[in-house]
Amino acid sequence: MTDTSHSTIASPGKVEQNPLTRFLRATEIDTRMLGMVAALLIIWVGFHIYTDGLFLTPRNLWNLSVQTCEIAVLATGMVLVIVTRNIDLSIGSMLGFVAMIMGVIQVKFLPQYLGFDNSFTWVITLACGLIVGTLIGTLQGVIIAFMGVPSFIVTLGGFLAWRGLAWYVTSGQTVAPLDTTFRIMGGGAEGSIGSVWSWVIGVIACLMIIAGLASSRHQRKRFNFPQRPLWAEIFLAVVGCVLVLGAIWVSTVYYWPLGIAKRYAQAHNIAWPDGGIDIPYGIAVPVLIAILVGIVMTFIATRLRFGRYVFAIGGNPEAAELAGIKTRWVTVRVFAIMGLLAAVAAAISTARLNAAANSQGTTYELYTIAAAVIGGTSLAGGTGTIAGAMLGALVMQSLQSGMGLANVDTPIQNVVVGVVLVVAVWLDTVYRARAK
Structure with missing residues (x-):
């Protein structure tokens, strides 16, 4: 009877957890934050x-x-x-x-x-x-x-x-x-860091995300706290890196206006080809300040x-x-x-x-x-x-x-x-x- 009563109490909790609930519990994603992302x-x-x-x-x-x-x-x-x-x-x-x-x-x-x-x-x-x-x-x-x-x-x-x-x-x-x-x-054009440095910062940010998740997992293990499943850690790392690199890509496919690029080329003695020069903006300095x-x-x-x-x-x-x-x-x-x-x-x-x-x-x-x-x-x-x-x-x-x-x-x-x-x-x- 004792075994039966324990199983009866434990099983409803498992049955009531639908896949979305289990996913949110495993990844520990804040539902309010997720709602804001969905609204955005x-x-x-x-x-x-x-x-x-x-x-x-x-x-x-x-x-x-x-x-x-x-x-x-x-x-x-x-x-x-x-x-x-x-x-x-x-x-x-x-x-x-x-x-x-x-x-x-x-x-x-x-x-x-x-x-x-x-x-x-x-x-x-x-x-x-x-x-x-x-x-x-x-x-x-x-x-x-x-x-x-x-x-x-x-x-x-x-x-x-x-x-x-x-x-x-x-x-x-x-x-x-x-x-x-x-x-x-x-x-603006001169208030952004360009393509190369943007990708460098993007890679550094991805490494920091991975290192942060690894450090958190190590600390939880050290103090015997519940840990996220490994697949959840990998999922969070992948999503974080994709978002970062996606933002970097967007900033590097937006180019300076031709007039500004031409003045820049003249000031730095750069030959101006017939088709012009595509100079990517990259991450804006105020965005770096805000981050x-x-x-x-x-x-x-x-x-x-x-x-x-x-x-x-x-x-x-x-x-x-x-x-x-x-x-x-x-x-x-x-x-x-x-x-x-x-x-x-x-x-x-x-x-x-x-x-x-x-x-x-x-x-x-x-x-x-x-x-x-x-x-x-x-x-x-x-x-x-x-x-x-x-x-x-x-x-x-x-x-x-x-x-x-x-x-x-x-x-x-x-x-x-x-x-x-x-x-x-x-x-x-x-x-x-x-x-x-």
């Missing part, structure tokens, strides 16, 4: 059909990757902010203010002492921008953490104040053109004590305080990081536009919050991933790019973004209710 593919294919084949082209995909970078960088910081049960509505205005500061420094201030296009101009400009952004974030964090003012109010005030100060810096005038080396951070930010922020969130403190505060602030976590200083550091990332995004935006304008960063706070929420960050705090937020940024930019190609009016685009944000929050609410 639907968006891409849908817009490709609707625009008569204009969306899924190397040119549009390359431009899409560059356009996503600013929101992706901001979203990595917004994850930590929302996880701690706060919000930051000032990042768009903060980006605009820091962008204007960097524009003035390299166009009006430094040329008086270093001349134009000095090799140190971009370094000084970027350093000043990062310092200003970090100080702004720290100031807001101190007000929130030590003065007890809700983050919504503080950052709403920053939303108005920093935009006003950005206008005051130049009385509303656009600052241009920018330093040649600084513009590399914005992408590096994503890796660093993932390391901070998952590997450092600070990251564990952030999620502990979001899960239960009172328990975190009783456990000895200095919650106020953690909050200050979270907003300081957000300010630093706003400065990074400002550098990318300013370099891409080759100008600092007062309109920079407008509505970025909404797109960033939407990207983080779509990526699985709960507005209730305590949960969120950096990779999910960056994927959410790609989803948001894909919608915007697709609607632009489809000639959808800007007001309708805003309606779509608003609907997507509301639906994302609703899905998060449903997901958390079912998880209880």
